[in-house]
Amino acid sequence: MIRLEHVSKVYKTSTRPALDDVSVEMDKGEFVFLIGPSGSGKSTFLRLLLREEVPSKGRVYVSNFDVAKMSRRRVPRLRQSIGCVFQDFRLLAQKTVAENVAFALEVIGKPKNTIVKVVPEVLQLVGLEGKADRLPHELSGGEQQRVAIARAFVNRPLVLIADEPTGNLDPDTSQDIMLLLERINRTGTTVVMATHDHGIVDSMRRRVVELDNGRVVRDDARGVYGVGR
Numbered sequence: 001m002i003r004l005e006h007v008s009k010v011y012k013t014s015t016r017p018a019l020d021d022v023s024v025e026m027d028k029g030e031f032v033f034l035i036g037p038s039g040s041g042k043s044t045f046l047r048l049l050l051r052e053e054v055p056s057k058g059r060v061y062v063s064n065f066d067v068a069k070m071s072r073r074r075v076p077r078l079r080q081s082i083g084c085v086f087q088d089f090r091l092l093a094q095k096t097v098a099e100n101v102a103f104a105l106e107v108i109g110k111p112k113n114t115i116v117k118v119v120p121e122v123l124q125l126v127g128l129e130g131k132a133d134r135l136p137h138e139l140s141g142g143e144q145q146r147v148a149i150a151r152a153f154v155n156r157p158l159v160l161i162a163d164e165p166t167g168n169l170d171p172d173t174s175q176d177i178m179l180l181l182e183r184i185n186r187t188g189t190t191v192v193m194a195t196h197d198h199g200i201v202d203s204m205r206r207r208v209v210e211l212d213n214g215r216v217v218r219d220d221a222r223g224v225y226g227v228g229r
C-alpha cells in the first residue's frame with residue numbers, strides 16, 4: 001500500500017537531510033506508529049505520501065500511485081485516497097459538524113443524495129450522532145477530533161494519516177480517539193500515525209517505525225516506544 005525506496009529529502013534551506021535513504025513498506029490494513037524525536041523526519045515522511053513535498057532521491061508509492069513522478073494533474077486523485085488528521089483538528093469554524101464532514105464530499109463532487117446519506121452514518125460511527133448541528137467551538141477537544149476523523153474517513157480512504165492526533169488531548173480522551181482509529185483500521189484502512197505519546201504506543205503494541213536524524217533506526221512488528229525515552 002505504501003512503499004518508500006531509498007528516499008532522501010534535503011530541503012533547499014538546509015544542508016542536513018530531513019530523510020536519509022529511507023526504505024520502508026507498509027501493507028494494506030496495517031497500523032503503523034511513526035516515532036522519533038522532534039526533527040527526526042516524521043512530518044516530512046507524511047508530507048511525501050501526500051505529495052506536499054517531493055523526494056530529492058528515491059521513489060514513493062501509495063497504492064497504484066508513483067507519487068514522486070506522477071503528473072500534477074493526478075495529485076487530487078492521490079489525495080482523495082488519503083485521509084488526514086492533525087493535532088490541531090483543522091475544522092472550519094463557521095460550519096457545523098455535519099457541514100464540515102459534508103464539505104469533504106462536496107469538494108470532490110459527490111452528489112447531494114450520497115452526502116445526505118453518508119454524513120449521518122459516519123457521524124454515528126464516530127459517536128457524534130446527536131451533535132450534527134453544533135459548531136466546532138461548542139465541542140470538546142476530543143469531540144472536535146472525532147469530527148476531523150469523520151471528515152477524513154467519510155470518503156473511505158485507503159490510507160489514514162494521523163500526525164500527532166492526540167497531541168492536544170488528555171489521556172482518557174486520547175484512549176477514546178485511539179479506539180476509533182483502531183475501528184477504522186479494522187475496516188481495512190491502512191493507518192500511519194506519527195506520535196510522541198509513549199503511553200499509547202506501549203499500550204497498543206502495533207508496528208513501530210522509529211526515525212532518528214532522518215534514518216529508520218528501528219522497525220518492530222509489535223513495538224513499544226522505547227526504553228528510557
Ligand SMILES: Nc1ncnc2c1ncn2[C@@H]1O[C@H](COP(=O)(O)OP(=O)(O)OP(=O)(O)O)[C@@H](O)[C@H]1O
Nearest residue numbers: 011012013014018037038039040041042043044045
Ligand atoms: N519546509 C522546510 N524547510 C526546511 N527545513 C525543513 C522544512 N520542514 C522540515 N524541515 C527540517 O527537516 C527536519 C525534519 O523535520 P520534520 O518536521 O519532518 O520532523 P518531525 O519528526 O516531524 O518533527 P516534530 O516531531 O517536531 O514534528 C528538521 O531538521 C526540520 O528543521
